[in-house]
Amino acid sequence: MYLADIRIRNFRCFADETVHFAPGINVLLGENNAGKTTLIKALELVLDQGRRRRPAFFDFHHPCADFHAVPAITITVTFRLYATDAVEDKALVATWLTKLDPPWEAHLTYEFMLESDEEEKCRQALGGVTDQNEYRRVIDSYIDKYVSRIYGGDPNNHLVAERDSLERITVQSLEALRDAGRELFAGSDPLLKRLLRQVRDEGKTAAQKATLDDEFRDLATRLGTHMQGRISLEPLLKLVNDTGAVEGGKPHLADTLGEEDVLAALRLYIEQNGVSLPADQNGLGYNNLIYISLVLASLDHQADPTRRGTNATLFPILCIEEPEAHLHPALQYKLLKHIEKRIKDSKRNRQVFITTHSTHITSATPLDQLVVFTIPQGQMRPHIAYPGKCFLDTPEGRKSKAYVERYLDATKSNLLFSKGVILVEGIAEQLLIPVLAEILECMLEEHHVALIPVGGVTFKHFVPLFGAGLPAAQAQYALRRPLACVIDGDPTRRHHENDAKFRKCNPYELNDTTNYDVKPQSDVVTGLVTLCNANNMIMVQPGGKTLEYDLACENYGQTLLVTNACTHEEGLRALIIDPASTPAEIEETVTRTRQATEHLDEQERARHLVATCYLSCLEGAKGEHAFALAKALKEAKGTASLRGFAVPTNIASAIRWASRQPAPEP
Secondary structure, eight states: OEEEEEEEEEETTEEEEEEEOOSEEEEEEESTTSSHHHHHHHHHHHHOTTTOOOOOGGGBOSSOSOTTSOOOEEEEEEEEEOTTSOHHHHHHHGGGEEEOSSSEEEEEEEEEEOOHHHHHHHHHHTTTOOSHHHHHHHHHHHGGGOEEEEEESOGGGOOBOOHHHHTTEEEEEEOTTOOHHHHHHOSSSOHHHHHHHHHTTTTOOHHHHHHHHHHHHHHHHHHHHHHHHHOOOHHHHHHHHHHTGGGGOOOOOOOOOOHHHHHHHOOOEEEETTEEEEGGGSOHHHHHHHHHHHHHHHHHHHTOHHHHGGGSOSEEEEEEEOTTTTOOHHHHHHHHHHHHHHHHHOSSOSEEEEEEOOHHHHHTSOGGGEEEEEOOTTOSSOEEEOGGGSSOSSHHHHHHHHHHHHHOOTTGGGGGTOSEEEEESSHHHHHHHHHHHHHTTOOTGGGTEEEEEOOTTOHHHHGGGGTTTOOHHHHTTSOOSOEEEEEOOOOEEEETTTOSSOEEOOGGGGOOTTTEEEESSOHHHHHHHHHHTTOTTEEEEEOSSOHHHHHHHHTTTOGGGOOTTSTTHHHHHHHHHOTTOOOGGGHHHHHHHHHHTTTSOHHHHHHHHHHHHHHHTTTTOHHHHHHHHHHHHHHTTTSHHHHTOOOOHHHHHHHHHHHTOOOOOO
């Protein structure tokens, strides 16, 4: 049995949204204020009998769609069962079943509403309301009359769920703004004290426990008497007598200690390298990890029938918000793997819900366990995406899913958190495009755009995440954000007589169709364009040849392009200054290119001449050159040398698309 989905209506950012879950771990990720914490709170309203908080006015969904409708919150969770589930599971939800064919389904519904007579009065009071302030005044006047109920089965039948069954489902939530030190050690009933109480006399028989109780009472009496004999209250009581406080009763010290008093006095220490320090002086990250570990131990105790009998929790749920708090990546990974192991090895955590902003946790999680929250531009309600559902159930679809799951590392996971994405081929684009975006005054970080290198032939594996190639029913699960694919054009041609296959060529070599079959763009590009053509969130922007070639074509008179990573640096710079020259270092390339571009006009010949020589001088050093060029462009910002620098059209379009910025007026 597992919690299969939750439908949330009129609660905070959710007007009416159903969120689907996987068995085991569910990692909820995405931008801030997109609904992750709200979902956890919705789960608590239905399933947490001990910590349920009464909703207030701003817990209703806003903005209100109808000022004349009486608001109510409705949250329904669905449990799904299989024939192989334990008898205890089936018995737990037997009276809540709504689907009697395998797999069975059971519903629990939480409602926060007015009784029918009060609802009618409220509706009448809302009759003349025309604005938000007046609406709030009316609802606030009725909020104390709202009631909450939990129904089992079909909510239309209004059958109140049995409390005994509800109490066997527990939700333990660790909030994002948690103070591990305070939760563990401070307050009248800190977590450490509660856990020590749980494991006190662990494994002892009733007779052994009775003997230990007697021993404790004897020790406590002796200790109390000892301390009372060392303390004189007279100096303190003199002030009590003088102020008249004694009239309310004479203070005295009790000479007996209870086990609870001793448990509260015990302190946790951390030993490292032979030195023991109080845990409250331990690092924040390790205290956070200790806190989570002790909570897990507490859940083990609550779910153990040998300790709690029929009071044992049957379906424990753990919700952790931002477990990465104060933890470095290795510890984040270790914590996640430990939780996965717990779920596989026992029933003590049936399902775990983790909210996170950590790309390290995301990259270590299978796609089927990811739930992505985002707020599409211009909308108030969140969109929920499920990366694991975005691949066709075909050999190619399964191959793409496996590829993305394998290579969705901490860097590539940024595409799940961003508001826009640019997929690029490699390191050169990754280094240069942010600088080119600055030249366009369209900074990627300001628009929350992720720049992801995926390799030349692997675009096809990633674009299904954004709905490419999916039927409408499946595309609804895709990420809903603008995606731009910047890919090399890589034109090719094949000689009619001499070539068995297409070979790479330069753009100006495509004119000879008498002797050659030509492809202005590679098969990878045409395949990607075909795959994404019907998707209005994806833009494919191929270049003329490669990034470096296209940069040189647009800026063939800019010596700023030349870095110390270029071979024949001086000859290349001389050619850029005067395309009519023939530097000795690159004479062969210059001569060959001039012969091949005779059909072009003078300006186009100069453009392609510089681009061809530029590309040939970067063989084996594109990454090093991109780093040096990015640095040079940054240093030239605001200078005359940069004012004439042009960003290739395909890259400029991709940047604006992913950033959701319009093209400038011509």
